[in-house]
Amino acid sequence: MTGARRALGICALVLFLAGTTAAAAVSNGAPTEGSGALARVDAHPEAMAAATRPPPEPVPAKNAVALSDPLEPVPVPLSGCPPPPRPSPPGGPGGPASWRPPVLVPEAELPEPRAPTALVADMAPIRGKGMWVWKHRQSEGGDTDAIVSRAVAAGLSQLWVRVGDSRDGFYGADFLAALVPKAHAQGLSVIGWGFPYLWDPVGDAAWTEQVLAWRGPDGSMLDAFSPDIEMSSEGVVLTETRARVYLGLVRQAAGDRMVVATVYRPTDAKWAEYPYQAMAPYVDAFAPMVYWGCTEPGEAAAQALDRLAPLRPVHLIGQGYDMADEGGRAGPPEAAETSRFLDVAYRGGGVGASFWVWQSMPDEQWDALGAYPWPPPPVQR
Numbered sequence: 001m002t003g004a005r006r007a008l009g010i011c012a013l014v015l016f017l018a019g020t021t022a023a024a025a026v027s028n029g030a031p032t033e034g035s036g037a038l039a040r041v042d043a044h045p046e047a048m049a050a051a052t053r054p055p056p057e058p059v060p061a062k063n064a065v066a067l068s069d070p071l072e073p074v075p076v077p078l079s080g081c082p083p084p085p086r087p088s089p090p091g092g093p094g095g096p097a098s099w100r101p102p103v104l105v106p107e108a109e110l111p112e113p114r115a116p117t118a119l120v121a122d123m124a125p126i127r128g129k130g131m132w133v134w135k136h137r138q139s140e141g142g143d144t145d146a147i148v149s150r151a152v153a154a155g156l157s158q159l160w161v162r163v164g165d166s167r168d169g170f171y172g173a174d175f176l177a178a179l180v181p182k183a184h185a186q187g188l189s190v191i192g193w194g195f196p197y198l199w200d201p202v203g204d205a206a207w208t209e210q211v212l213a214w215r216g217p218d219g220s221m222l223d224a225f226s227p228d229i230e231m232s233s234e235g236v237v238l239t240e241t242r243a244r245v246y247l248g249l250v251r252q253a254a255g256d257r258m259v260v261a262t263v264y265r266p267t268d269a270k271w272a273e274y275p276y277q278a279m280a281p282y283v284d285a286f287a288p289m290v291y292w293g294c295t296e297p298g299e300a301a302a303q304a305l306d307r308l309a310p311l312r313p314v315h316l317i318g319q320g321y322d323m324a325d326e327g328g329r330a331g332p333p334e335a336a337e338t339s340r341f342l343d344v345a346y347r348g349g350g351v352g353a354s355f356w357v358w359q360s361m362p363d364e365q366w367d368a369l370g371a372y373p374w375p376p377p378p379v380q381r
Contacts, residue, residue, distance in 0.1 A: 080330040081294035101199035114248030116281040125189040125223040128157030130354030138359035144179040154370035158189040165195035169207040189223040205249035224258035240278040247282035280311040291319040298344040305348040320361035335368035
């Protein structure tokens with residue numbers, strides 16, 4: 001064979017092998033250009049892995065969305081946007097809180113924050129879809145059978161249930177006793193959540209420890225605890241030291257159960273002033289309140305994942321309520337927004353996604369939540 005023929009033969013072999021490899025990749029479901037992977041080239045590695053892996057078979061559901069292609073962004077402006085202007089309430093943003101703790105413990109009198117203990121690696125309690133329960137009696141009339149039934153019908157994996165705060169301490173024992181065994185029997189995890197004002201972080205840790213020590217009549221317990229850590233607009237005295245003192249005590253009390261910090265959506269303003277980094281060593285995951293308002297929901301979800309996932313795993317909380325009462329967008333989000341939020345949360349590497357809040361989320365959003373078949377995590381081999 002001459003040198004020219006030998007060169008041509010090698011080129012033909014290379015082209016044949018390349019075509020065979022490409023065909024095998026397509027037949028095995030490998031993503032190719034234009035296959036619809038979430039277009040976020042700056043995502044962290046975990047997010048990119050989730051965005052590009054072949055999607056598993058969707059769970060059968062009425063009007064279920066297909067996971068072969070990501071949902072297109074929801075056009076903006078969204079309905080009800082921009083909201084009409086309204087005067088600032090007295091007392092600054094958010095207005096005066098309806099209650100304040102009676103005593104503010106000076107920071108100089110607080111104990112040293114405890115050293116962070118080993119964190120929980122198993123994200124099972126917060127994987128997949130969930131819903132938040134705030135006012136028990138306004139959630140299916142307080143009927144725990146109905147709550148569990150609706151959660152199962154919507155394909156939920158967990159319930160987030162309010163159980164205490166700085167004013168009343170741990171008050172959710174009776175509701176938990178009725179709910180948790182039923183939820184566990186249906187494969188639902190139950191995450192208790194509470195509202196520490198941090199005027200007395202040690203006192204807040206004391207009632208939180210009572211929550212974590214709770215046992216049902218059948219020996220059941222909460223699967224995790226999530227403190228809702230807010231700022232001065234809600235009457236909270238939030239500093240890095242107060243957060244670390246509180247979370248250090250709670251992390252120790254939780255043992256091998258998760259502590260999931262409910263935090264603000266990391267907008268540019270919040271990213272500059274809220275102590276995400278100081279809290280991260282004490283929590284197993286972040287659950288940012290991504291109430292998107294007039295922002296495209298996929299954009300809001302992607303921003304939260306990009307900023308928080310390098311610190312801790314992220315479970316996103318979506319908007320399921322009307323913001324008009326707080327001066328925001330009038331009317332609850334539409335079904336397309338709900339689906340888009342869930343899709344970006346999953347494809348962006350979120351551990352799970354849930355919605356605030358049970359008693360105000362309209363049926364249209366419930367239907368969209370149920371229709372989105374959040375897939376299980378891939379099997380680790």
